[in-house]
Amino acid sequence: xxxxxxxxxxxxxxxxxxxxxxxxxxxxxxxxxxxxxxxxxxxxxxxxxxxxxxxxxxxxxxxxxxxxxxxxxxxxxxxxxxxxxxxxxxxxxxxxxxxxxxxxxxxxxxxxxxxxxxxxxxxxxxxxxxxxxxxxxxxxxxxxxxxxxxxxxxxxxxxxxxxxxxxxxxxxxxxxxxxxxxxxxxxxxxxxxx
Amino acid sequence: xxxxxxxxxxxxxxxxxxxxxxxxxxxxxxxxxxxxxxxxxxxxxxxxxxxxxxxxxxxxxxxxxxxxxxxxxxxxxxxxxxxxxxxxxxxxxxxxxxxxxxxxxxxxxxxxxxxxxxxxxxxxxxxxxxxxxxxxxxxxxxxxxxxxxxxxxxxxxxxxxxxxxxxxxxxxxxxxxxxxxxxxxxxxxxxxxx
DNA sequence: TGCTTTCCGCACCTATCAGTGAAATATAAG
DNA sequence: CTTATATTTCACTGATAGGTGCGGAAAGCA
Numbered sequence: 001x002x003x004x005x006x007x008x009x010x011x012x013x014x015x016x017x018x019x020x021x022x023x024x025x026x027x028x029x030x031x032x033x034x035x036x037x038x039x040x041x042x043x044x045x046x047x048x049x050x051x052x053x054x055x056x057x058x059x060x061x062x063x064x065x066x067x068x069x070x071x072x073x074x075x076x077x078x079x080x081x082x083x084x085x086x087x088x089x090x091x092x093x094x095x096x097x098x099x100x101x102x103x104x105x106x107x108x109x110x111x112x113x114x115x116x117x118x119x120x121x122x123x124x125x126x127x128x129x130x131x132x133x134x135x136x137x138x139x140x141x142x143x144x145x146x147x148x149x150x151x152x153x154x155x156x157x158x159x160x161x162x163x164x165x166x167x168x169x170x171x172x173x174x175x176x177x178x179x180x181x182x183x184x185x186x187x188x189x190x191x192x193x194x
Numbered sequence: 195x196x197x198x199x200x201x202x203x204x205x206x207x208x209x210x211x212x213x214x215x216x217x218x219x220x221x222x223x224x225x226x227x228x229x230x231x232x233x234x235x236x237x238x239x240x241x242x243x244x245x246x247x248x249x250x251x252x253x254x255x256x257x258x259x260x261x262x263x264x265x266x267x268x269x270x271x272x273x274x275x276x277x278x279x280x281x282x283x284x285x286x287x288x289x290x291x292x293x294x295x296x297x298x299x300x301x302x303x304x305x306x307x308x309x310x311x312x313x314x315x316x317x318x319x320x321x322x323x324x325x326x327x328x329x330x331x332x333x334x335x336x337x338x339x340x341x342x343x344x345x346x347x348x349x350x351x352x353x354x355x356x357x358x359x360x361x362x363x364x365x366x367x368x369x370x371x372x373x374x375x376x377x378x379x380x381x382x383x384x385x386x387x388x
Numbered sequence: 389t390g391c392t393t394t395c396c397g398c399a400c401c402t403a404t405c406a407g408t409g410a411a412a413t414a415t416a417a418g
Numbered sequence: 419c420t421t422a423t424a425t426t427t428c429a430c431t432g433a434t435a436g437g438t439g440c441g442g443a444a445a446g447c448a
Contacts, residue, residue, distance in 0.1 A: 002424035003414040108305040110369035161382035164362040175304035188355035196394035
């Protein structure tokens with residue numbers, strides 16, 4: 001009854017996310033998005049929506065991919081210090097790659113004006129909370145396993161210590177800080193849980 | 195022998211810095227800078243230079259103001275844990291103000307594309323180093339005063355722990371995270387030095 | 389009063405921005 | 419094959435971006 005789309009929507013969304021991740025919202029133009037996807041702006045508009053909508057979709061895709069590839073182990077029942085260590089090590093090795101690492105789309109775009117948009121704000125807040133809760137989970141499980149009795153207040157402090165380390169690794173990794181410093185930051189953060 | 199400028203250059207530079215601080219480099223237009231200063235672009239060009247040059251000047255002014263108003267106590271001979279505590283408390287109370295706080299111009303613009311500009315990159319690196327060294331100084335002095343014997347490695351780890359806390363407070367303050375969380379992050383960071 | 393030098397005001401430049409109108413094209417149902 | 423619907427192509431819009439050309443206005447000096 002009608003014409004079919006000629007592209008793979010999943011691939012296109014992945015490429016939109018990669019573009020926004022590399023350049024942020026305001027520094028990505030529709031021409032950049034066309035070049036990244038191989039589609040023209042008409043196709044992007046018809047298929048997804050305007051630039052803001054594309055960014056919301058990219059945020060959702062980024063969160064999904066980040067959780068799956070990085071955060072999931074910290075959210076499981078058997079999470080522990082080793083999972084946090086592996087996560088931080090991944091940040092550091094990605095920051096160490098020659099082509100550079102773009103950190104975290106949520107952390108970096110939280111510094112842009114688009115962060116004041118309610119829909120963006122909600123996604124940012126939700127992902128920040130999720131990161132913190134993942135660390136809290138890993139921390140709580142690790143303490144249970146070693147029979148360490150920590151107060152709720154102490155657990156919350158340490159969870160935010162891990163969260164703070166997580167955020168600064170993303171930000172300072174994107175800022176191209178020396179890898180030695182990132183290692184010390186990660187090492188220091190890990191004292192919360194080990 | 196020639197005409198005089200009609201504006202106060204110091205005030206103008208301060209207003210340029212405020213505008214870039216609030217909106218970053220790429221999200222500030224020449225029209226924004228005109229509105230912020232009350233000058234037209236011709237005056238800005240003749241008086242300072244192009245947009246990039248104005249940003250470099252703003253970065254320098256930001257660093258100078260930040261050091262003077264916030265970082266200086268940590269750089270002194272009698273620096274200590276209390277100075278770090280006061281600094282972090284200032285971050286938190288500024289983040290708590292209703293009109294919002296713009297964090298740190300260096301931290302936020304380090305996530306922008308302009309951070310790849312060599313002159314910008316150099317300023318960013320230099321200020322990040324200065325922050326870290328200020329914390330290292332406060333830490334070292336505090337440890338000397340309490341006769342705590344810490345290894346160089348341990349001091350470096352803790353200095354970067356304080357630095358990491360400093361950065362994440364700036365970033366998460368701008369990102370409008372809950373004040374309770376900022377307090378826990380600051381409190382946790384302070385364990386490096388107290 | 390001229391002359392020189394600097395600064396100011398205004399209009400203008402080209403390039404790019406996000407977004408759109410409408411015709412051409414492809415598909416599937418009848 | 420015809421028709422209805424959805425997708426693609428491409429040129430185009432008004433707005434704004436950063437940056438400039440140039441005439442005129444002020445100031446100091448002769």
